[in-house]
Amino acid sequence: MTYYDDIFERAIDNYYLITTDDANDLEIPPVELAKLAKRGRLQNLGRGLYRLTRHVPSEFDPYAIAVARVGGPAYLYGESVLALLRLAPTNPERIFVATPARIRKQLPDGIQVVPRKEPARITRYEGIPCQRVKDAILACRKTMMPERLAEAASRARAEGFLTKTELDELEETLA
Numbered sequence: 001m002t003y004y005d006d007i008f009e010r011a012i013d014n015y016y017l018i019t020t021d022d023a024n025d026l027e028i029p030p031v032e033l034a035k036l037a038k039r040g041r042l043q044n045l046g047r048g049l050y051r052l053t054r055h056v057p058s059e060f061d062p063y064a065i066a067v068a069r070v071g072g073p074a075y076l077y078g079e080s081v082l083a084l085l086r087l088a089p090t091n092p093e094r095i096f097v098a099t100p101a102r103i104r105k106q107l108p109d110g111i112q113v114v115p116r117k118e119p120a121r122i123t124r125y126e127g128i129p130c131q132r133v134k135d136a137i138l139a140c141r142k143t144m145m146p147e148r149l150a151e152a153a154s155r156a157r158a159e160g161f162l163t164k165t166e167l168d169e170l171e172e173t174l175a
Contacts, residue, residue, distance in 0.1 A: 003032045004041060008052065014127070015064035016055035019071065020048040045069070047105050060084065060126045066095040066111045067128055074099040075122050075129040077114050079143065081136035085125055085161060088144065088152040098131065125161075133161040137170055146174050 006026045011018040020030040033050050036042040042050040046069050058064075063084050067074050076084060077098035083090040098114040107113065121132045131139065133156045137149050150171065157167040 003028050011052050016052040017068050018050050064128050066097050070097045072101045077131050078139040081130045087155045134166045150174050
């Protein structure tokens with residue numbers, strides 16, 4: 001198998017994205033990613049992040065790319081979790097990504113990095129690392145109207161993202 005075949009196998013399950021860390025895990029020299037980009041097989045999206053040039057676009061691509069650009073232990077946070085799951089209308093121009101790591105690299109204007117020191121309960125929605133829905137709703141208390149958050153909680157319960165107990169706790173907190 002070629003390097004590209006190995007990269008393809010890894011990227012296909014990750015929104016067609018591959019990082020230099022992924023290449024290292026596959027024992028592929030990171031310089032090979034740059035070579036494949038120069039040949040037109042990969043697209044360089046940012047420092048250490050590439051996407052297969054032949055990919056199937058998804059509505060979740062911006063969220064996956066934002067988390068991958070921040071890198072490491074990053075995850076979707078707050079309003080962006082609600083937007084990803086279509087639980088509440090939010091500003092599509094901003095994607096909130098939390099990370100406990102210090103970020104020094106330049107990121108596009110639409111990605112808002114939220115430094116988080118305390119350990120978060122992380123799950124995956126649509127294959128993207130995310131803050132759990134209950135915690136995301138609680139994180140939005142200062143930026144969203146309580147009525148909108150209550151509606152998001154009800155939708156989350158109806159779609160199976162919250163348990164009855166979690167919904168009851170949220171309703172008490174949001175009231």
